[in-house]
Structure formats: C-alpha cells, structure tokens
Amino acid sequence: MSRHIISILLENEAGALSRVAGLFSARGYNIEMLTVAPTHDATLSRMTLVTSGTEAIIEQINKQLNKLVDVVTLVDLTEGQHIERELVMIKISTEGLDCDQVHSIVTGHGADVVDESEETCVVELLGNSQKIDALIASMEPLSIKEVVRSGVSGIKRGADFLTI
Amino acid sequence: MELTGAEIITRFLKDEGVEYVFGYPGGAVLHIYDALYRQSDVKHVLTRHEQGAVHAADGYARSNGKPGVVLVTSGPGATNAVTGIATAYMDSIPMVVITGQVPTPLIGNDAFQEVDTVGITRSCVKHNFLVTDINSLVCTLKKAFTIATTGRPGPVVVDVPKDVTGFSTNYSYLESVEIRSYTQRYDPPAEQIKAAVEMVMESERPILYTGGGVILGNASIELTEFARMARIPVTNTSMGLGGYPATDPQFVGMLGMHGNYEANMAMHNTDLLIAVGARFDDRVTGNIEKFCPQARIIHIDVDPSSISKNVQVDLPIVGCVKEVLADMINLLQQSGGVDRERFNRWWSDIEEWRTEDCLSYDNGGGVIHPQYVLQQLYEVTHGDAYVVSDVGQHQMFAAQYYKFDQPRRWINSGGLGTMGFGLPAAMGAQFAHPDATVCTVTGDGSIQMNIQELATCKQFGLPIKVINLNNGYLGMVRQWQEFFYERRYSEVTLQAQDQPNFVKLAESYGHVGMQIVNPDDVRPALEEAMAMKERLVFMDFVTNPEENVYPMVPAGAGLNEMILV
Numbered sequence: 001m002s003r004h005i006i007s008i009l010l011e012n013e014a015g016a017l018s019r020v021a022g023l024f025s026a027r028g029y030n031i032e033m034l035t036v037a038p039t040h041d042a043t044l045s046r047m048t049l050v051t052s053g054t055e056a057i058i059e060q061i062n063k064q065l066n067k068l069v070d071v072v073t074l075v076d077l078t079e080g081q082h083i084e085r086e087l088v089m090i091k092i093s094t095e096g097l098d099c100d101q102v103h104s105i106v107t108g109h110g111a112d113v114v115d116e117s118e119e120t121c122v123v124e125l126l127g128n129s130q131k132i133d134a135l136i137a138s139m140e141p142l143s144i145k146e147v148v149r150s151g152v153s154g155i156k157r158g159a160d161f162l163t164i
Numbered sequence: 165m166e167l168t169g170a171e172i173i174t175r176f177l178k179d180e181g182v183e184y185v186f187g188y189p190g191g192a193v194l195h196i197y198d199a200l201y202r203q204s205d206v207k208h209v210l211t212r213h214e215q216g217a218v219h220a221a222d223g224y225a226r227s228n229g230k231p232g233v234v235l236v237t238s239g240p241g242a243t244n245a246v247t248g249i250a251t252a253y254m255d256s257i258p259m260v261v262i263t264g265q266v267p268t269p270l271i272g273n274d275a276f277q278e279v280d281t282v283g284i285t286r287s288c289v290k291h292n293f294l295v296t297d298i299n300s301l302v303c304t305l306k307k308a309f310t311i312a313t314t315g316r317p318g319p320v321v322v323d324v325p326k327d328v329t330g331f332s333t334n335y336s337y338l339e340s341v342e343i344r345s346y347t348q349r350y351d352p353p354a355e356q357i358k359a360a361v362e363m364v365m366e367s368e369r370p371i372l373y374t375g376g377g378v379i380l381g382n383a384s385i386e387l388t389e390f391a392r393m394a395r396i397p398v399t400n401t402s403m404g405l406g407g408y409p410a411t412d413p414q415f416v417g418m419l420g421m422h423g424n425y426e427a428n429m430a431m432h433n434t435d436l437l438i439a440v441g442a443r444f445d446d447r448v449t450g451n452i453e454k455f456c457p458q459a460r461i462i463h464i465d466v467d468p469s470s471i472s473k474n475v476q477v478d479l480p481i482v483g484c485v486k487e488v489l490a491d492m493i494n495l496l497q498q499s500g501g502v503d504r505e506r507f508n509r510w511w512s513d514i515e516e517w518r519t520e521d522c523l524s525y526d527n528g529g530g531v532i533h534p535q536y537v538l539q540q541l542y543e544v545t546h547g548d549a550y551v552v553s554d555v556g557q558h559q560m561f562a563a564q565y566y567k568f569d570q571p572r573r574w575i576n577s578g579g580l581g582t583m584g585f586g587l588p589a590a591m592g593a594q595f596a597h598p599d600a601t602v603c604t605v606t607g608d609g610s611i612q613m614n615i616q617e618l619a620t621c622k623q624f625g626l627p628i629k630v631i632n633l634n635n636g637y638l639g640m641v642r643q644w645q646e647f648f649y650e651r652r653y654s655e656v657t658l659q660a661q662d663q664p665n666f667v668k669l670a671e672s673y674g675h676v677g678m679q680i681v682n683p684d685d686v687r688p689a690l691e692e693a694m695a696m697k698e699r700l701v702f703m704d705f706v707t708n709p710e711e712n713v714y715p716m717v718p719a720g721a722g723l724n725e726m727i728l729v
Contacts (some may be wrong), residue, residue, distance in 0.1 A: 011345055014294070015282060015286075015294075018283070018286065019286060022286050022287055026287050056472065056476065059472065060469065060472075060473060063468050063469035063471075064469050066468070066469075067467070067468075067469050069290070069291040069311060069343070069345055069346050070345060071345060072344060072345040073345075164344060
C-alpha cells in the first residue's frame with residue numbers, strides 16, 4: 001500500500017465530481033483527500049485526489065478514472081518530481097495557556113497566527129501533509145477546538161505540464 | 165428549420181438511422197409522443213413495462229449490432245428502466261435511453277414523478293446527460309450515440325426535461341461530434357502485436373479464450389481465420405458463443421463454472437493464454453489463485469481498464485479486436501505461419517479430455533430432460549435460430565447444447581444475470597430479423613418476470629417460439645441448495661397447483677399454447693411449433709424437477725477441479 005496523489009483535469013460540468021466520487025465508492029477505492037476548483041480555462045476543473053492502494057489497485061484507479069467521459073486527462077504526481085501543498089487552520093482555546101508555549105510551537109513549525117481573540121487563536125500553516133501532521137501533533141496537548149485542512153493540491157516540477 | 169425539442173428528438177432519430185424506438189409514454193414525454201405521432205419514419209414499439217422496453221432494445225442491438233433506442237417517462241418510467249440499463253451495461257451493449265424529466269423549474273422540488281435519473285443511473289451507464297438547454301439537444305444526442313457505439317459500447321441515458329421538449333430552435337443534423345475527453349478508437353499497437361505473434365510461435369500449448377468483445381467488435385471472421393491458421397484451440401465465454409463456430413473441431417466448448425471439461429482442462433494446462441475481448445469474470449476463472457497456473461497471458465481488449473483488472477497479464481494489447489487479429493494474421497502469414505505439427509501433443513491431450521464426454525447425461529426415466537429439449541431444438545432449427553435465453557439452469561443448458569456457428573445468434577444476460585430478460589429481448593431480435601426463427605429459452609421462474617410482454621408480441625405479430633423448461637423450481641438456486649445447503653430448499657418451489665396454466669395463459673394473450681409431458685412428444689411438438697411461422701407458440705415442457713447442470717466448478721475451486729456428474 002502506498003500513497004498516491006492523482007491530479008485530474010475534469011470537464012467543468014454538473015455531476016462531474018459525483019462521477020469521480022461515485023467511482024471510488026462503487027469500486028471500494030480509498031479517497032483520503034479531494035480538492036476541486038476551476039482553472040484559468042473556465043471549461044476545466046482541476047481535481048487533486050489522494051488515495052492509497054497496492055500497485056494493481058492504483059493502476060485500476062488510473063484506468064477507471066480515464067474511462068470516465070468527463071475526465072480529460074490525469075497524472076499520478078507521485079510518479080515524478082512534484083510539489084504538494086496543503087493549508088491548515090487550527091483554532092485553539094487560549095484560556096490558561098502560556099503564550100510563550102504557543103509562540104514557540106508556531107514559530108518552530110513556520111506557522112502563523114492569523115486571528116486572535118481573548119479566548120482563542122487561529123494558527124495557519126501552508127506545507128506538505130507531513131508538516132501539517134507534525135504541527136497538529138505538536139498542538140495536540142493544547143486545547144484544539146477545530147482543525148480545517150484544505151486537502152492536498154499538487155503540481156509537477158519543471159517543464160512538464162498537465163494540459164489538454 | 166425551426167423545430168420543437170420533441171420534434172428535434174424524433175427528427176434526429178430518423179437522421180441517425182434509427183428504425184425502432186422501444187418505449188412507454190407518460191406525462192413528461194407527452195410532447196415527444198405527440199411528435200412521434202406526427203411522423204412515420206421512426207416506428208415506436210409499445211411494450212407493457214419499461215423494463216421490457218429496455219430489454220427489447222437490448223435484444224435488437226445484440227442481434228444486429230445497431231444501437232437500441234428506448235424512450236420512457238420520468239420517475240417510475242426511469243426507475244423501471246434501470247434493471248434493463250444495468251443489464252446492457254454489464255454486457256457492453258450499445259444503447260441510448262431517452263428519459264423524460266419534470267420541467268426544469270421543478271427539478272429538485274420533489275415534483276410529481278420526479279427522480280434524479282442522472283444520479284440513479286450514474287453507476288450503470290457508460291455516460292449520462294441532463295439536457296437543460298434546447299440549443300444543446302442535438303449535440304447531446306449525437307454525443308450519446310457516439311459514446312454508446314464506439315470503444316467498448318454501453319448504454320447512455322439522455323434525461324430531457326419536459327419544458328425543453330416544448331421549446332423551439334433551429335435544427336440541423338450533426339454528422340459527427342468531437343468529445344475531447346473521450347477516446348473513440350485506439351490504433352492497434354504494432355510492437356505488442358509483433359510480440360504476441362512471437363509468443364504464439366514459441367508456445368507449446370496455446371489456447372484462445374474469447375468473449376463478448378469478439379461479437380461486439382464483429383471479429384468472428386478474423387478470430388476464425390487466426391485460430392485455424394495457427395491451429396490453436398478456442399474456448400468461448402457465455403457472452404462469446406458464436407464468435408467461433410461451435411461445430412468446428414478446434415472449438416473445445418464454453419469454459420468456466422458450467423463449461424466443458426476439455427475447455428477448463430486446457431485452460432489449466434495452457435502455457436499461453438490469448439484472451440480476446442473477454443474480461444476474466446469470476447464465473448470464468450473459478451478460484452483466481454488457481455487460474456491458468458502455467459500460462460503467460462496476452463490480453464487483447466478495446467477497454468484498457470479490463471486489462472489486468474482481475475488477472476495480471478504479461479502482454480496487454482489495447483485496441484479493436486478485429487484490427488488487432490487482422491494484424492496478427494498478416495504477421496503470422498509473413499513469418500511463414502506456425503508449424504502445423506507443433507501442437508500435435510497439445511491436441512492429443514485435448515482429445516484425451518474430450519473422451520470424458522462431459523455433456524453426456526442420463527436421458528431415461530420417462531421424463532423430459534431439459535438437455536434433450538435443447539438438443540432437439542438445435543436439430544429442428546438446423547442450428548440456425550436466434551436463441552434468446554432467460555437466466556437460470558435453462559440458460560446454461562442452452563449454452564451447452566445449442567451449437568452456435570454464427571455470432572449474434574446467442575443472446576443472454578451474461579453479466580448481470582437478469583431474470584425476465586428472455587422474452588422482451590427475443591422481441592427485439594425478432595424486430596431486427598423479422599423472417600428469422602427466434603426462440604426464447606426460459607423457465608417457469610424467469611418467464612413470469614416479464615410475462616406481460618406476450619401482449620406486445622400479439623400486437624406486433626411477433627412469431628417467437630417460447631421454450632419454457634418448467635421444472636416447478638427456481639432451478640439454479642435449488643441446485644446450489646442441494647449441493648451446498650444440504651437440500652434445504654428455501655423458497656425455490658413453484659408448486660404445480662400455484663402455477664398458471666401456461667397453455668391457457670398463452671391462449672388468453674391470443675397465442676398458441678402447448679404442454680409437452682412425454683419425452684417422445686418433444687421433437688414432434690417442436691416441429692409443429694416451428695411450422696407455425698406466423699404465430700407465437702408457447703411450449704410448456706414439463707421437465708425433470710431435480711435435474712442439475714453439469715459439469716460444474718464449485719465455488720472456490722480451480723478450473724481443473726470440476727464435478728463431472
């Protein structure tokens with residue numbers, strides 16, 4: 001079992017997202033994360049999907065996705081050099097907390113405090129999933145109220161494009 | 165020219181060359197039915213249930229290769245069609261299903277006869293569309309026909325809200341349509357094809373395992389030529405029967421759960437499996453861990469996702485089977501062909517397995533054995549009928565005992581196994597081939613799942629011969645309960661006193677009914693029925709109640725571990 005990031009150019013049409021989601025549930029594949037948004041070409045959406053499975057399952061996922069009529073093209077980012085990014089926002093209760101302790105965790109992970117109130121603060125971090133997991137783990141002893149992850153987005157490095 | 169949406173649909177169907185639409189009217193499709201009424205190019209067949217309409221379109225498509233077309237209303241019209249759509253999807257049948265939908269402003273309001281048709285059918289169609297703009301109607305219809313009929317075929321649903329069928333716009337037919345996200349064809353890959361031919365030349369014990377793809381891809385001629393040229397034995401899946409002539413000495417029979425012993429033994433012992441348009445279904449492979457243990461595998465298929473799905477293959481070839489086989493024939497010819505003596509030992513092994521005579525059965529006891537009925541049907545029809553099967557024991561008997569020499573003559577619900585498929589699908593085949601003998605082989609369970617279509621047969625004068633193998637049981641389930649549940653026959657008995665009188669039932673629908681109880685009457689009755697060219701004859705054969713389908717690969721066993729009798 002290994003983790004794969006599959007990046008998809010999808011027709012920007014009603015129901016396209018359900019076709020992808022439906023494929024995963026109907027065939028029993030894993031979806032760990034899913035993000036989708038329009039691109040500079042209004043007819044296309046870009047979807048990034050994090051999944052895991054054996055080599056055979058990942059091969060089937062790629063083939064089955066390709067077979068969907070709304071899927072224009074796709075790439076498994078994990079097969080090459082790529083950048084992955086995810087945004088997390090963590091809201092904690094600051095009541096009875098040592099400000100220095102929060103500060104040292106935030107700076108130690110390269111995160112920012114983007115909102116502060118009398119009882120709460122929101123910490124934000126942009127990074128790959130490992131960095132985000134690490135931040136959440138360090139903040140676990142504090143009083144975490146909410147964790148909001150954007151899910152992974154990714155792109156290939158260098159002069160290698162996912163276009164139509 | 166300015167036409168309404170409804171008129172555009174009927175006009176488009178005409179321009180697309182559609183001869184028949186199978187359907188059932190309702191509120192959301194009133195405009196379309198009015199447009200149908202006002203033209204005479206496209207003929208409408210009113211079935212008595214939407215499921216019947218879809219199976220009829222399916223039988224039409226399977227028997228002549230053209231896409232089947234269905235028209236049903238919204239809500240229950242669409243949900244009743246779902247079983248038929250799923251049946252076509254599992255067997256990759258080209259079909260376009262037009263469903264009515266509530267008017268656009270009402271969508272999502274739980275309107276009368278509203279269901280989310282696109283949502284409900286999503287997982288059992290090749291693709292589906294909701295048309296919300298009259299100006300995209302023609303383009304969408306063209307896309308639907310293109311997607312349904314190219315690549316690996318399949319059903320496409322086009323959901324059309326009622327208001328869209330009432331709006332008007334300019335109409336002109338589209339000859340073709342570009343779909344950027346859809347691959348309509350793959351060029352045959354030269355390198356892989358060359359490698360495949362080399363593997364054939366190196367092999368000692370090759371076998372061709374071919375499926376529905378050969379029928380759908382019209383590749384029987386190429387398959388036959390290739391197999392004969394290389395002297396390779398051929399086995400067919402149940403979907404592939406007729407893809408290679410069953411009376412040819414190189415044919416070793418159907419394979420799989422109720423396949424021939426020689427076919428399954430050859431699969432188990434082969435060193436080169438050449439899969440053509442087949443998908444390694446669990447009914448074919450038996451226990452996948454024990455499948456073809458000594459073989460290298462070549463898989464030719466038009467659908468990349470079929471390859472290495474269940475079984476990892478050594479050489480994938482994505483392409484149209486007809487073109488790939490034609491290229492293989494050419495290469496084989498250029499290289500001087502395969503040494504005719506090369507497979508002598510392999511053939512002597514196969515002849516040895518053949519001596520098991522795995523389809524022999526005890527025909528005694530003064531009762532009608534279903535196998536005997538099928539053998540007699542084969543002889544009386546000279547092997548030339550369209551045989552449309554329902555689902556159950558009779559389906560397997562028909563597949564085993566009727567020898568199909570031509571493609572598209574054997575029609576059955578192979579993937580989904582839909583009881584009730586037989587009679588309506590036979591109607592579709594009869595529409596496609598009005599002068600041919602069309603038989604439906606069914607059972608007392610299956611026939612009652614779409615018996616209402618006897619009325620459609622009357623209305624259109626379809627002279628189908630219904631071969632009802634009546635054993636008073638849901639036989640295939642009973643067989644499994646006998647083998648694996650210590651004969652606890654749970655809810656499988658259809659007691660004689662609770663059954664309809666099929667003869668009177670047929671007569672009340674305006675057809676000819678016959679009941680056959682004595683084995684000596686089987687052949688004369690079949691001859692009498694076949695002589696009634698203009699009439700539907702319902703033949704109720706009272707058969708041996710606890711007959712079992714043999715041979716059989718039990719669940720979990722390998723193909724070499726068959727129960728012979």
